Amino acid sequence: MQHEAEKLEEPVREANELARKLGLEPYDVNYWIVDYDEMNELIAYGGFQNRYPHWRWGMGYDRQQKQGQFLGGKAFEIVNNDNPAHAFLQVSNSMADQKAVITHVEAHGDFFANNEWFAMFSRNPDAAAMLSVHAETIGEYMQDTDIDRSEVERFIDHVLTLEDNIDQHQRYEPLSDDGEQEPDVDYGDIRDELANLDLSDEVQRQVFDEQWLETQQREDETGTFPTEPQRDILAFLRRYGKRYDEDAGKAVEMTEWQKDVLEILRRESYYFAPQKVTKIMNEGWASYWESVMMAGENFAGENEFITYADHMSKVLGSGGLNPYSLGLQLWQFVENTENRRHVVEKLLCVEGITWRNFHDTVDFSAVLDALEPDDLVASVDADRLEAIPADDSRIDGDAVEAAQRGEIDIETYPWKLFTYEGLAERHYSLVQPANRGYIARISRGELERISRYMFDHERYASVEAALADVDFTVGWDRMREIRESHNDITFVDEFLTQEFVDEHNYFTYEYLQSSDDYRATSTDYEDVKKKLMLQLTNFGKPTIVVADGNYRNRNELLLEHRYNGVALDIPQARDTLERVFELWGRPVALRTIIKVYDDHDVEIARRRDREPEPEEMGLELRFDGDEFEEVELTWTEVDHLAATDVDYDTKPDEWLA
Numbered sequence: 100m101q102h103e104a105e106k107l108e109e110p111v112r113e114a115n116e117l118a119r120k121l122g123l124e125p126y127d128v129n130y131w132i133v134d135y136d137e138m139n140e141l142i143a144y145g146g147f148q149n150r151y152p153h154w155r156w157g158m159g160y161d162r163q164q165k166q167g168q169f170l171g172g173k174a175f176e177i178v179n180n181d182n183p184a185h186a187f188l189q190v191s192n193s194m195a196d197q198k199a200v201i202t203h204v205e206a207h208g209d210f211f212a213n214n215e216w217f218a219m220f221s222r223n224p225d226a227a228a229m230l231s232v233h234a235e236t237i238g239e240y241m242q243d244t245d246i247d248r249s250e251v252e253r254f255i256d257h258v259l260t261l262e263d264n265i266d267q268h269q270r271y272e273p274l275s276d277d278g279e280q281e282p283d284v285d286y287g288d289i290r291d292e293l294a295n296l297d298l299s300d301e302v303q304r305q306v307f308d309e310q311w312l313e314t315q316q317r318e319d320e321t322g323t324f325p326t327e328p329q330r331d332i333l334a335f336l337r338r339y340g341k342r343y344d345e346d347a348g349k350a351v352e353m354t355e356w357q358k359d360v361l362e363i364l365r366r367e368s369y370y371f372a373p374q375k376v377t378k379i380m381n382e383g384w385a386s387y388w389e390s391v392m393m394a395g396e397n398f399a400g401e402n403e404f405i406t407y408a409d410h411m412s413k414v415l416g417s418g419g420l421n422p423y424s425l426g427l428q429l430w431q432f433v434e435n436t437e438n439r440r441h442v443v444e445k446l447l448c449v450e451g452i453t454w455r456n457f458h459d460t461v462d463f464s465a466v467l468d469a470l471e472p473d474d475l476v477a478s479v480d481a482d483r484l485e486a487i488p489a490d491d492s493r494i495d496g497d498a499v500e501a502a503q504r505g506e507i508d509i510e511t512y513p514w515k516l517f518t519y520e521g522l523a524e525r526h527y528s529l530v531q532p533a534n535r536g537y538i539a540r541i542s543r544g545e546l547e548r549i550s551r552y553m554f555d556h557e558r559y560a561s562v563e564a565a566l567a568d569v570d571f572t573v574g575w576d577r578m579r580e581i582r583e584s585h586n587d588i589t590f591v592d593e594f595l596t597q598e599f600v601d602e603h604n605y606f607t608y609e610y611l612q613s614s615d616d617y618r619a620t621s622t623d624y625e626d627v628k629k630k631l632m633l634q635l636t637n638f639g640k641p642t643i644v645v646a647d648g649n650y651r652n653r654n655e656l657l658l659e660h661r662y663n664g665v666a667l668d669i670p671q672a673r674d675t676l677e678r679v680f681e682l683w684g685r686p687v688a689l690r691t692i693i694k695v696y697d698d699h700d701v702e703i704a705r706r707r708d709r710e711p712e713p714e715e716m717g718l719e720l721r722f723d724g725d726e727f728e729e730v731e732l733t734w735t736e737v738d739h740l741a742a743t744d745v746d747y748d749t750k751p752d753e754w755l756a
Contacts, residue, residue: 100132103190107132110198110398113512117392118205122519122575125208127183130201138177138189139163145371146179146187147230151237151363153255176200180211180374181226195403196410199393206388210381213579216373216586219270226370233363240356253681254357258364260678263638264332267376271369274337274362328644328659332679333365335645341684343724350654350684361682375638379587383426386415390427395526396514420634429590432599433581434528434574435537440549441573442466442529442538445565447550448558454546461562463539469566472524479513493521524571540598587635595631597624612701612711633665641667646690656683660691663742667691669720676722688721692737715741 111130118125133141143159144150178186186204188197211217217224237255241248329335337358341350353361374381390411393399399407415424446452452460471477476493484503489496498515501507507515514522528534559565581590599605600622607621607630621627636642642661650657656679660667672689679687694713704711717732717740 100134100190103132103188104130106194107188107197107201110194110201114198114201114205114392114398117396117398117512117514118202118209118388120514120517120519121388121391121522122579123206123209123388124212125184125205126181126212128178128204128208129183129185130204131185131187132190133187134190135167138187139167141177141187146177146185147227149227149231149234151234151255152241153252155259176204178204178207179226180217180224180370182212182223184208184211185227193403193406195399195406198398198403199389199407199410202392202398203385203389206385207381209388210377210384210582213583214373214377214380215584216377219267219373220370221271224370229370230367233367236363237360240360243356246356251356251360254360255364257678257681258333258361260675261332261336261682262364262368263375263640264330264643265334265365265368265372266330267369267372267638269331271366273366274334324648325645328646330642330644331365332643332645332658333361333368335648336679336682337361337365339648340682342681343684376586376588376635379422379426379429379635380582380585380590381426382422383428383430384582386411386423386427387430391526420631428603429594429599430578431528431534432602433578433594435534436598437577438527438529438574439537439541442470442566442569443541443546443549444553445559445569446562447546447553449562449565450558450560452562454543454550457541457546458539458543461538466538466562466566467530467535469563470527470569471530472527476517476521476525479509479516481509484509487516491521493518493524495521519575520572523575527571528574542598588632591628591631591635595624595628600624600627612696612704614705614708633663636663641665643689650688654685656685656687658687658689659740660689661742662692662737662740666693669693669718672720673722673727676720676727680722680724686721686723688719690717690719690732690737690740692716692740693718 107130111128115125115128139160141148142163143156150156176186176188178184184204184207186200188200192200237251240246241251325335340353340361342353342357343349344351393407393411394404397404415421415427417423443457446457446461446466447454475487475491481502484499487494487499489499495516495518498507498517502509502516509516514525517525529537559568581594585593605622605624605627606619607626608617609620610617633639642663643658644661645656646659647657648654658679672691676687676689692715694715696711696713700711715734717734717737719730719732721728721730
């Protein structure tokens with residue numbers, strides 16, 4: 100491992116320098132060399148070396164190990180969001196894989212440091228220390244002789260059932276022990292009436308206790324709490340949750356260790372939430388810059404490139420919702436369309452060119468030839484260093500002087516001679532073979548929109564003059580702006596267009612009741628987008644909110660499912676309610692909307708080769724600690740749960756321009 104670390108010192112140093120020349124601003128990264136078993140352990144632990152004791156980590160380790168042994172899966176890297184970040188490299192990886200991992204990690208470090216969703220938890224996290232303290236705290240509770248270890252594990256199981264039921268669109272706010280009880284209620288009048296009855300202390304203690312008083316709140320004094328539905332179910336349970344005491348037959352206060360563990364797990368949920376809501380963006384961002392460095396700047400040596408390309412193609416070609424592939428495609432689309440818009444704006448300022456005659460007037464082949472990087476930045480000749488102009492903004496003058504003194508190996512690291520502007524021109528996207536059709540395929544509608552909002556009245560006498568004024572950095576600049584504020588939902592919503600869907604052959608598929616199988620149903624971008632949104636909103640899981648903590652005026656908990664056309668898995672919902680009961684200590688209920696198909700309608704629909712129309716109806720599940728109750732609800736009781744469309748508004752208001 101020491102030998103491997105020494106071999107990687109230069110690639111680590113050079114990758115960081117190249118990343119910064121490309122405009123990235125990553126956290127500093129500490130690289131660690133680990134073996135196969137240690138890598139599997141780190142992946143199971145979510146990228147950290149120390150986590151609280153729990154069986155889930157062993158299950159994750161076993162899954163990762165079997166994936167490698169039987170399914171051919173391979174772990175190339177893991178990096179965590181920390182400052183400094185920590186990345187782990189497997190000692191058995193080839194040098195090509197190690198370099199790919201390092202360039203990938205540097206881009207992840209930039210995303211961690213600059214995306215505002217990660218700042219929702221902390222701009223400068225010390226996550227390793229935080230998780231280590233959490234592990235130590237929970238470990239001490241498990242070793243406490245006054246606490247049953249199995250009870251701690253069971254309590255963790257209950258909380259983990261709800262680990263994604265937080266408000267990931269709000270900043271994490273820790274909860275203290277101050278003011279965490281239920282809202283104060285004035286029981287003074289009731290107490291006065293009881294005092295007038297001259298009851299014995301024993302009767303008051305056994306019959307008219309605090310729990311009884313809570314249920315006797317007068318109708319005009321009661322109101323639901325919270326006043327607005329609350330997405331952070333863990334926070335609500337931390338404030339108002341109890342535990343059911345079987346011996347006493349009633350709900351009692353949680354113990355201090357239970358409150359502490361609940362808040363620890365809630366805090367960790369908020370820490371990991373940004374990684375979940377930016378998975379597509381983050382992996383696509385890292386894959387994009389890895390490709391620029393490894394292939395575009397030959398960071399992979401001649402004897403390493405084939406291995407790199409083979410492994411990269413397998414990563415991008417894996418099935419399912421692949422965040423690497425989708426993210427990379429979207430970032431490339433952003434770059435190409437932004438560069439295209441900029442070039443088109445310049446061309447529309449040429450005398451005689453308008454949006455109406457654009458396709459008939461412009462020679463697209465000549466435009467692309469003019470945009471090709473010139474000889475100064477396209478290639479580097481060690482014998483012509485003296486001829487490089489020192490005042491060119493694309494050239495790093497200090498690096499040229501160092502190269503002349505023999506201090507830089509420009510054959511291995513030619514990028515050292517260039518500034519950000521020079522590298523942007525070297526990698527200008529529109530002239531790359533795969534993208535040469537972008538300008539020509541711009542639609543008349545897009546041309547009209549660009550022309551309508553152009554306020555620059557500067558005119559060019561010729562196409563050549565207009566293209567000489569093109570800024571090659573606009574695509575990368577725009578990508579960094581997007582990287583700062585978006586999450587996966589807003590990223591997909593804004594940049595997944597019909598052009599993107601057509602270019603990459605995306606389509607939707609649905610399960611059809613009429614044929615009892617899955618069929619491709621649409622290539623419309625709105626349908627594709629909606630399908631993706633359903634997999635991304637709330638981590639792809641049902642959105643459940645706290646509607647009432649005093650349901651039925653009996654301190655029961657009412658949860659509501661924000662129905663978006665996808666019905667709940669009722670057996671799984673039952674299992675979850677049992678867990679929630681353990682954290683509330685009193686009966687819990689869940690309202691949702693279900694779809695019901697009439698067998699006769701389905702049979703007729705199949706004969707006519709059409710889809711049957713389901714009936715949507717309200718349902719309330721209630722668990723009292725012993726048994727379940729299901730109650731059908733009228734539509735007026737649940738119509739507020741039904742979404743008219745997927746909710747795309749997942750950006751905090753203060754970030755919306």
